[in-house]
Amino acid sequence: SYVLTQPPSVSVAPGKTARITCGGNNIGSKSVHWYQQKPGQAPVLVIYYDSDRPSGIPERFSGSNSGNTATLTISRVEAGDEADYYCQVWDSSSDHLVVFGGGTKLTVL
Amino acid sequence: EVQLVESGGGLVQPGGSLRLSCAASGFTFSSYWMHWVRQAPGKGLVWVSRINSDGSSTSYADSVKGRFTISRDNAKNTLYLQMNSLRAEDTAVYYCARVVAGTEGWFDPWGQGTLVTVSS
Numbered sequence: 187s188y189v190l191t192q193p194p195s196v197s198v199a200p201g202k203t204a205r206i207t208c209g210g211n212n213i214g215s216k217s218v219h220w221y222q223q224k225p226g227q228a229p230v231l232v233i234y235y236d237s238d239r240p241s242g243i244p245e246r247f248s249g250s251n252s253g254n255t256a257t258l259t260i261s262r263v264e265a266g267d268e269a270d271y272y273c274q275v276w277d278s279s280s281d282h283l284v285v286f287g288g289g290t291k292l293t294v295l
Numbered sequence: 296e297v298q299l300v301e302s303g304g305g306l307v308q309p310g311g312s313l314r315l316s317c318a319a320s321g322f323t324f325s326s327y328w329m330h331w332v333r334q335a336p337g338k339g340l341v342w343v344s345r346i347n348s349d350g351s352s353t354s355y356a357d358s359v360k361g362r363f364t365i366s367r368d369n370a371k372n373t374l375y376l377q378m379n380s381l382r383a384e385d386t387a388v389y390y391c392a393r394v395v396a397g398t399e400g401w402f403d404p405w406g407q408g409t410l411v412t413v414s415s
Contacts, residue, residue: 219401221340228390228405229340240403272340276399283354284330284342 188277190287197293198263206290208256208273216275218256220249223289224269232271233258260292268294297321297404299391304409311381311413317374317391317406325349325369328394330402331376333387333411343389344376359385381413 191209198204208218218236221229231240233249236256246261260267273287303315317329331343344355344365353365364377374391388410392402 217399221402223340228407229402230405231401231403234395234401234403270339274340274402278398283356284332284345286332286340286342289339 187283188275188279188285190273190275190285192271192273192287192290194288195291195293197295198260199295200263200265202263204260204263204267204292206258206260206271206292208258208287209254210256210275211254213254213256213275214252216251218249218251219274220258221272221274222267222269223272229272263292263294265294268292297393299393299404299406301389301391301406301409304389304411306412306414307381308415309382309413312377312379313381313411315376315378315389315391315409315411317376319372319374319393322393324367324372328397328400329365329367329374330392330394331365331374332390332392332402332405333385334390334408335384335387338387341387345394346374378411381411383413385411386413387411 220233222232223229232247236251237249248259250257270289272289277283298320300318307313330345346353346365350367362380366375388408390405390408392405394400
């Protein structure tokens with residue numbers, strides 16, 4: 187089955203740029219979606235189709251996907267961005283099953 | 296407003312059964328594939344099951360195959376997850392989620408989740 191690998195944690199100072207990676211075999215050929223989850227809350231979509239932002243998500247959030255790595259970039263990080271972030275793809279080789287990365291805890295210093 | 300509201304969670308003994316429900320509103324429920332995703336305490340998101348828009352096709356994670364059954368009632372705008380032979384490792388918050396743009400699409404929105412605790 188398809189595996190997505192994320193770093194367990196990323197730390198960044200306020201105002202700086204955070205980059206959260208999601209590794210997978212030839213992930214550049216797949217569509218990657220990203221979710222933000224704050225403690226005690228349900229996940230919220232922040233990026234879809236690699237780099238598109240839903241309405242209501244700040245422009246500070248952006249995404250890219252190429253080769254074996256997809257990246258969620260958060261510019262001008264704010265304290266309110268502290269959360270867990272998950273990448274997600276579909277494993278089309280196995281009956282439309284869904285795969286999540288293990289999640290990355292973003293800490294704002 | 297597009298909304299999903301789960302219910303039916305609770306404490307159940309190992310080997311027991313539970314049925315979760317997910318009530319949908321604010322959109323044409325019968326047009327969308329729906330999924331269940333779970334999250335064990337302190338752990339990450341894990342996909343559980345999915346059902347297509349008319350209920351004719353389902354898929355399951357290997358960890359729940361043969362024990363869980365996903366279904367839907369489009370007349371009642373409700374998604375279900377029947378969970379049998381529950382194990383301690385099934386303890387988690389269970390979320391229902393709508394898939395936008397079909398296969399290869401994204402989950403939006405998610406319900407608030409319902410906690411299932413399997414313990415004696």
